[in-house]
Amino acid sequence: DVKVTQSSRYLVKRTGEKVFLECVQDMDHENMFWYRQDPGLGLRLIYFSYDVKMKEKGDIPEGYSVSREKKERFSLILESASTNQTSMYLCASSLSGGQLSGNTEAFFGQGTRLTVV
Amino acid sequence: DAKTTQPPSMDCAEGRAANLPCNHSTISGNEYVYWYRQIHSQGPQYIIHGLKNNETNEMASLIITEDRKSSTLILPHATLRDTAVYYCIVRAEPSGGYQKVTFGTGTKLQVIP
Numbered sequence: 001d002v003k004v005t006q007s008s009r010y011l012v013k014r015t016g017e018k019v020f021l022e023c024v025q026d027m028d029h030e031n032m033f034w035y036r037q038d039p040g041l042g043l044r045l046i047y048f049s050y051d052v053k054m055k056e057k058g059d060i061p062e063g064y065s066v067s068r069e070k071k072e073r074f075s076l077i078l079e080s081a082s083t084n085q086t087s088m089y090l091c092a093s094s095l096s097g098g099q100l101s102g103n104t105e106a107f108f109g110q111g112t113r114l115t116v117v
Numbered sequence: 118d119a120k121t122t123q124p125p126s127m128d129c130a131e132g133r134a135a136n137l138p139c140n141h142s143t144i145s146g147n148e149y150v151y152w153y154r155q156i157h158s159q160g161p162q163y164i165i166h167g168l169k170n171n172e173t174n175e176m177a178s179l180i181i182t183e184d185r186k187s188s189t190l191i192l193p194h195a196t197l198r199d200t201a202v203y204y205c206i207v208r209a210e211p212s213g214g215y216q217k218v219t220f221g222t223g224t225k226l227q228v229i230p
Binding site for chain 2: 043044045092
C-alpha cells in the first residue's frame with residue numbers, strides 16, 4: 001500500500017515562529033503536493049513539486065515555501081507563522097503521467113492540524 | 118483544469134443508492150473525471166475515475182453523460198461509513214510531464230440510519 005506520512009497530526013506554534021511540516025512517501029512518486037483545508041473553502045493547493053529540487057506555485061503560495069531535496073520528502077515551510085495560517089494541512093503524492101503501470105491518482109496523508117497562537 | 122460544480126450537501130438513507138452529481142461543462146477532450154472522498158479527520162481517498170465510458174469498481178460506479186458535461190457518482194448501497202465529503206475533479210492525464218490536482222468544495226454526503 002502507498003503510504004504518505006506527515007510528521008505530526010497536531011501542532012501548536014506561536015506567531016512569528018518558523019514552522020516546518022514534513023511529508024514522506026514510500027512509493028517513489030514523482031509528484032508531491034501541499035494543500036490547506038479550511039471550512040467552506042475546500043482543499044486549496046499551496047505548492048507542488050514534480051521532481052527533486054523542482055517546485056511550482058499552486059493557488060495560494062503566499063506566506064509559504066517548500067523544499068524537495070529528496071524524492072520521497074516534501075517539506076512545507078512557514079517562514080513566519082501567522083494566525084491566518086491556522087488550518088489543516090494535507091500532503092499528497094502521485095505518479096507522473098506517462099507511466100505504463102498504475103494510474104495517476106493522488107494519495108493523501110492524514111493531515112496536520114496546525115494552530116498558530 | 119476545468120472547474121466543477123457540486124451541490125454542497127446531500128442526505129441518503131442507509132442501504133439506498135447515493136447518487137452524487139457533478140457538472141463540468143467546460144471539460145475538454147483530454148480531461149478525465151476523478152472522484153475522491155474525505156472522511157472526517159482523514160486525508161482524501163481516491164474512489165474512481167473515467168474519460169467517457171462508464172466505470173465501475175468495488176467502491177462505486179461513475180456515469181458520464183455523452184457530452185461529458187456532467188457525471189454522477191453512484192454508491193449502490195450506502196452505509197454509515199460512506200458519510201464523507203465527496204470531491205469531483207477534472208484534469209488532463211499528462212503524457213509525461215507534471216500535473217497539479219485542484220479540488221473544489223465538494224458535496225457533504227450524510228448517510229442516515
